[in-house]
Amino acid sequence: MSAADTSKPVAQLREILSLLSTAVEKIASEWELHSSHDSHHGSREATDSSVSHTEYDAVNTVLAAVGSLESLVLEPHVHLISMSMSYTIARALHIAAEHNVADLLARAGEEGLHAADLARSTGIEEKKLCRIMRSLTSHHVFQEVEEDCFANNHVSGVLVGDAPFRAHVLTKGQIHYTASDFLPGVLSNLALGQSYDPTKTAFQQAVGTKLSLFDWMHQQVPASDPGWRPLPARNHPVDAGAPEPSGVPSRTSALSEEMVPRPETALFNLSMAGIGRGTEQYYMHDFPWKTVGSGTVVDVGGGIGKSLISNFLLHSVYPELSLVIQDRKFMIQQARSVWGMKYPSAILEGKVSLVTHDFFETNPVRGAEVYWLRYIMHDWSDNEAIAILSRIAESMSPQSRVLIADIVANTTLGCDEIRSAPKPLLANYGRAMGFAHMMDLSMMMMVNGRERTPAEFRRIIGAAGLAIVKIWGCRGPLSIIECRLV
Numbered sequence: 174m175s176a177a178d179t180s181k182p183v184a185q186l187r188e189i190l191s192l193l194s195t196a197v198e199k200i201a202s203e204w205e206l207h208s209s210h211d212s213h214h215g216s217r218e219a220t221d222s223s224v225s226h227t228e229y230d231a232v233n234t235v236l237a238a239v240g241s242l243e244s245l246v247l248e249p250h251v252h253l254i255s256m257s258m259s260y261t262i263a264r265a266l267h268i269a270a271e272h273n274v275a276d277l278l279a280r281a282g283e284e285g286l287h288a289a290d291l292a293r294s295t296g297i298e299e300k301k302l303c304r305i306m307r308s309l310t311s312h313h314v315f316q317e318v319e320e321d322c323f324a325n326n327h328v329s330g331v332l333v334g335d336a337p338f339r340a341h342v343l344t345k346g347q348i349h350y351t352a353s354d355f356l357p358g359v360l361s362n363l364a365l366g367q368s369y370d371p372t373k374t375a376f377q378q379a380v381g382t383k384l385s386l387f388d389w390m391h392q393q394v395p396a397s398d399p400g401w402r403p404l405p406a407r408n409h410p411v412d413a414g415a416p417e418p419s420g421v422p423s424r425t426s427a428l429s430e431e432m433v434p435r436p437e438t439a440l441f442n443l444s445m446a447g448i449g450r451g452t453e454q455y456y457m458h459d460f461p462w463k464t465v466g467s468g469t470v471v472d473v474g475g476g477i478g479k480s481l482i483s484n485f486l487l488h489s490v491y492p493e494l495s496l497v498i499q500d501r502k503f504m505i506q507q508a509r510s511v512w513g514m515k516y517p518s519a520i521l522e523g524k525v526s527l528v529t530h531d532f533f534e535t536n537p538v539r540g541a542e543v544y545w546l547r548y549i550m551h552d553w554s555d556n557e558a559i560a561i562l563s564r565i566a567e568s569m570s571p572q573s574r575v576l577i578a579d580i581v582a583n584t585t586l587g588c589d590e591i592r593s594a595p596k597p598l599l600a601n602y603g604r605a606m607g608f609a610h611m612m613d614l615s616m617m618m619m620v621n622g623r624e625r626t627p628a629e630f631r632r633i634i635g636a637a638g639l640a641i642v643k644i645w646g647c648r649g650p651l652s653i654i655e656c657r658l659v
């Protein structure tokens with residue numbers, strides 16, 4: 174339909190509705206199947222494949238169809254105005270998470286809490302809080318059980334008592350959110366906009382530092398440091414003469430005070446444990462881990478090792494595997510205290526080792542069965558990503574595999590390696606790709622990293638002397654790219 178074409182695409186509307194209705198029927202059948210199975214065998218376990226491949230595909234079709242329908246039926250100005258203001262909803266969610274509203278409501282039970290009670294607990298003025306809550310309720314987060322009285326629903330309920338998941342919501346509402354304010358200025362600045370250097374992003378502008386995100390996170394600060402607070406937004410990016418990094422200790426404070434990791438780093442680590450909620454279990458089922466046998470899995474840049482790795486151990490799905498978690502010095506120090514407190518036997522029995530390692534150096538573990546990289550490649554531009562893979566390749570044996578767990582992006586026209594959505598949906602399932610695009614832009618703002626298409630992965634993997642064996646599509650936003658030495 175050209176811009177001047179006023180005829181309505183009736184046939185397209187009906188085609189999409191038909192795809193939607195078929196997908197919804199598939200989901201309903203899967204749910205019926207599960208509920209009869211559950212009544213015979215008890216409720217499904219977290220590690221079980223509770224969402225089947227059929228249901229997962231159908232959900233993507235529903236999202237793609239709903240997005241297409243919205244674009245067809247909404248008047249275009251209304252569509253764009255709504256998009257341009259959607260940041261307000263992200264902000265409302267952030268406020269609710271910051272004040273732990275879901276936990277407050279959980280304590281009140283099904284009857285919920287009146288806005289006046291919520292206002293007393295959160296310190297936010299009652300009528301304003303009520304508007305924040307209602308905006309979220311209209312987006313199906315929380316429910317209004319009586320006028321001005323709110324309770325959790327099946328969506329907000331997942332925030333209850335889950336500190337890692339709440340941390341994930343909070344990190345997105347803090348530095349990431351503020352960095353997005355600086356992106357327009359960075360992109361139109363000739364020097365910064367053309368750069369893929371991790372020290373030349375909107376993040377530096379937002380925080381007032383010359384350091385890359387990860388160097389900043391690895392800084393030690395005085396114990397009294399209250400953490401980052403937003404700087405006033407500037408219209409023009411700061412150039413090479415940037416202000417002194419905030420939060421960097423002065424010589425006097427460094428001499429007199431205990432130095433600790435940044436408060437933001439602890440929140441970031443917690444959030445990395447929460448980011449995979451709801452989908453992480455599928456990375457255990459959708460790759461044939463049994464073929465790894467009793468080998469060693471090296472979690473390269475594993476943070477504090479609370480992701481897939483802890484699932485392996487806690488649920489004992491593959492108890493015969495042993496794990497080496499590698500990261501930079503201060504991350505490993507934090508990992509030691511977490512594992513020492515929560516899973517001391519895993520360390521004592523040698524099932525898990527925590528090792529300081531810079532992944533721009535040759536990997537010290539030679540010939541491991543698996544080198545696992547979750548959310549690592551997307552943090553880096555191509556040159557750095559190739560360097561990281563090359564340093565691993567130097568230590569691999571012919572049996573070793575690199576498993577890259579990252580988003581595999583797709584264009585709206587599709588590509589050979591990824592199954593396209595049925596027409597007239599966008600080939601990449603449109604709205605179902607929403608998370609991938611949000612992550613991609615977030616990486617642009619924070620680290621000059623990127624999400625990659627299969628062709629883009631092939632290029633960097635090939636340049637590191639590796640070849641893709643298979644891209645394992647998983648029931649979640651990440652795929653597992655299996656690579657071996659060429």
Ligand SMILES: C[S@@+](CC[C@H](N)C(=O)[O-])C[C@H]1O[C@@H](n2cnc3c(N)ncnc32)[C@H](O)[C@@H]1O
Pocket residue numbers: 387445446473474475476477479480499500501504530531532533546547548549552
């Ligand atoms: C996005 S996090 C991913 C953490 C973990 N893989 C996960 O999925 O939860 C990126 C990790 O890379 C680590 N990292 C950054 N630069 C590094 C380097 N040069 N050597 C080793 N690790 C590094 C960070 O400390 C951080 O833990």
